[in-house]
Amino acid sequence: MPGIDAVAALAGVSTATVSRALSGNGHVSPSTRVRVHDAARELGYVVSSPASSLASGRTKNVGVVVPFISRWFYSSVLEGAGSALLKNGYDLTLYGLTGGGGVDERRSVFEHFLLRKRVDAVLALTIELTTGELQSLLDLKKPIVGIGGPLAGVQTLSIDDVGVALLATEHLLGLGHRCIGMIGGESGFELDFHLPTNRRAGYERALRSAGIEPAPHLFLPADFTIRGGYQAATALLRDPRSRPSALFAASDEMAMGSILAARDLGLSVPGDVSIIGIDGHEHSDFFGLTTVAQFPERQGAHAVEMLMDQLHPGRRDPTPTNIPLPVELIVRTSTAPPSPPPLPPAAPAP
Amino acid sequence: MPGIDAVAALAGVSTATVSRALSGNGHVSPSTRVRVHDAARELGYVVSSPASSLASGRTKNVGVVVPFISRWFYSSVLEGAGSALLKNGYDLTLYGLTGGGGVDERRSVFEHFLLRKRVDAVLALTIELTTGELQSLLDLKKPIVGIGGPLAGVQTLSIDDVGVALLATEHLLGLGHRCIGMIGGESGFELDFHLPTNRRAGYERALRSAGIEPAPHLFLPADFTIRGGYQAATALLRDPRSRPSALFAASDEMAMGSILAARDLGLSVPGDVSIIGIDGHEHSDFFGLTTVAQFPERQGAHAVEMLMDQLHPGRRDPTPTNIPLPVELIVRTSTAPPSPPPLPPAAPAP
DNA sequence: CTGAAAGCGCTTACAG
DNA sequence: CTGAAAGCGCTTACAG
Numbered sequence: 001m002p003g004i005d006a007v008a009a010l011a012g013v014s015t016a017t018v019s020r021a022l023s024g025n026g027h028v029s030p031s032t033r034v035r036v037h038d039a040a041r042e043l044g045y046v047v048s049s050p051a052s053s054l055a056s057g058r059t060k061n062v063g064v065v066v067p068f069i070s071r072w073f074y075s076s077v078l079e080g081a082g083s084a085l086l087k088n089g090y091d092l093t094l095y096g097l098t099g100g101g102g103v104d105e106r107r108s109v110f111e112h113f114l115l116r117k118r119v120d121a122v123l124a125l126t127i128e129l130t131t132g133e134l135q136s137l138l139d140l141k142k143p144i145v146g147i148g149g150p151l152a153g154v155q156t157l158s159i160d161d162v163g164v165a166l167l168a169t170e171h172l173l174g175l176g177h178r179c180i181g182m183i184g185g186e187s188g189f190e191l192d193f194h195l196p197t198n199r200r201a202g203y204e205r206a207l208r209s210a211g212i213e214p215a216p217h218l219f220l221p222a223d224f225t226i227r228g229g230y231q232a233a234t235a236l237l238r239d240p241r242s243r244p245s246a247l248f249a250a251s252d253e254m255a256m257g258s259i260l261a262a263r264d265l266g267l268s269v270p271g272d273v274s275i276i277g278i279d280g281h282e283h284s285d286f287f288g289l290t291t292v293a294q295f296p297e298r299q300g301a302h303a304v305e306m307l308m309d310q311l312h313p314g315r316r317d318p319t320p321t322n323i324p325l326p327v328e329l330i331v332r333t334s335t336a337p338p339s340p341p342p343l344p345p346a347a348p349a350p
Numbered sequence: 351m352p353g354i355d356a357v358a359a360l361a362g363v364s365t366a367t368v369s370r371a372l373s374g375n376g377h378v379s380p381s382t383r384v385r386v387h388d389a390a391r392e393l394g395y396v397v398s399s400p401a402s403s404l405a406s407g408r409t410k411n412v413g414v415v416v417p418f419i420s421r422w423f424y425s426s427v428l429e430g431a432g433s434a435l436l437k438n439g440y441d442l443t444l445y446g447l448t449g450g451g452g453v454d455e456r457r458s459v460f461e462h463f464l465l466r467k468r469v470d471a472v473l474a475l476t477i478e479l480t481t482g483e484l485q486s487l488l489d490l491k492k493p494i495v496g497i498g499g500p501l502a503g504v505q506t507l508s509i510d511d512v513g514v515a516l517l518a519t520e521h522l523l524g525l526g527h528r529c530i531g532m533i534g535g536e537s538g539f540e541l542d543f544h545l546p547t548n549r550r551a552g553y554e555r556a557l558r559s560a561g562i563e564p565a566p567h568l569f570l571p572a573d574f575t576i577r578g579g580y581q582a583a584t585a586l587l588r589d590p591r592s593r594p595s596a597l598f599a600a601s602d603e604m605a606m607g608s609i610l611a612a613r614d615l616g617l618s619v620p621g622d623v624s625i626i627g628i629d630g631h632e633h634s635d636f637f638g639l640t641t642v643a644q645f646p647e648r649q650g651a652h653a654v655e656m657l658m659d660q661l662h663p664g665r666r667d668p669t670p671t672n673i674p675l676p677v678e679l680i681v682r683t684s685t686a687p688p689s690p691p692p693l694p695p696a697a698p699a700p
Numbered sequence: 701c702t703g704a705a706a707g708c709g710c711t712t713a714c715a716g
Numbered sequence: 717c718t719g720a721a722a723g724c725g726c727t728t729a730c731a732g
Binding site: 363366370378379401404405407467 | 717718719720721723724725726
């Protein structure tokens, strides 16, 4: 592993010039730049990150704090963020708050690991932070971007949960459904307590706009898993007398559980019941699930762009503070008009 | 952010002593140690990682190279590895080889990112490396541990694929099945070309030990996804005349796809067909899937322990080179004796 | 555009 | 057990 002096010697310049030529900070004549790059390549020189960081205060590394790693949404965001960081020459250091370590583990992340001067910025994925944790992040005086729930004092990125639920429900209404159930989130949802509320609000608003008063017995909370969706859907669909003709699940995993529940009840999807989810989960295609896709990989990449904008001011037009994240209704085979079709509006019986 | 001198001043010692007391390297009298720790806590001192790394050559960071992030097996291993690293005071820097960047991205990981002196060791997850890539890893002269496929010159950790398949197939044989199909991997499996071969070998060995010659038309390769399993199972189960009474899928996702395929064909599981998988996937419980679980989180934690042993010689008895990873047959409701039950051995017809 | 030199904040032989 | 001092390998004002 040659050092910077070897490169300087070979290129016939000072180490200062090598540093400037390779990093792009400071002016170097074109010809010198070429000589330095050639020398570096020839020697296989790669800058020592600790030395560079110590001298410059920059680490070229971003810390990503996640509540779970092995869940589709998080790992997809990670995938997108990691790839975007790599393109920008940044490493991604992962701080999972999952493990068996529990409270101690979590505290050590905020009180030790993130304070080691190892990251230039922090990306926080949908995670409910205590005020103390939030404060230690802010004390870092480093760019922070959050994905998901609002974080006081932090630039965040999130989909419009009300709008997404509105879109999903309106799709069902547009097909002619009038009796639409919803599988939502528990109110004490661990990750972001606004999400369940907002998605339910969108659902209810869509119904009311269509002149339908939401029926409380058609709403059931679950835990965002396949199993939870299965159980809730079973409860909602079991009784033929109260059975909705369509189900809106606040996540694709719950929607998939609903599809399986419907089948186990002997109901056909979408013949007897239409089902729509939210996510665009990797398995939604296989299940033929109609869904509102939210593209988590792009969210990760997007968050990285925002961080890069803060890390390199002037690099391009600054990102506006609140970018609405794109979502897309993907219609597959789990939704269809109700059957029998609703009666056309008729004059009320005398 | 106070520096080491502030701590030294408050504790009334030299910075050298502070360093020794806090890092545990070198002797410090008990009373001094306490004073230094108190001073550090009072000031909220956290060592600067770049400074420490530059001076010591140690980074307290491990690089993890993964082919995919958002797949159950990988994200689960990551989860386990990340948690174990945190407990040891190490960071986890993630190098995903997935992204759209393709070849360039992949090359930059091996030729740039891993050479920055930012990691003390490398963990490579089930990834088929080119000789060049492997060489750059070995050139780092740092501890490397691989999970999954064998990597020449690297200490690796993997389950006994032959044994696992043997176990799964023997479970079916033990229930009385004689006609057992297998959904395996394509021979050109991108991640580890030994895995499909070994699992098939275990399946065939189990059959032969039971006096059954494996029938080529009962083996179908697929791509380890739910969809792939669904398609393969549909093909294997469609024709009643050649239908096996049990299916062994080389992964749980394929087994889940098989369960769904069986249902769509009007077959009951396990009534008409028994299905077993390999993995212990988070969803296997929901599907009632009998499986051979391989505990990826523990694999990640285990790999970390091996790295720590190499990083801190003498910290405890060295790990033997080849630890068989534990697997466990978990019997759920997707497997049962065939019906109608096989006839008891009878004298051959005259 | 380029170089000499100070300095980033630690760790660790070396000496006592 | 402890301290003074060199040194880790860069970056960057400062001066030219």
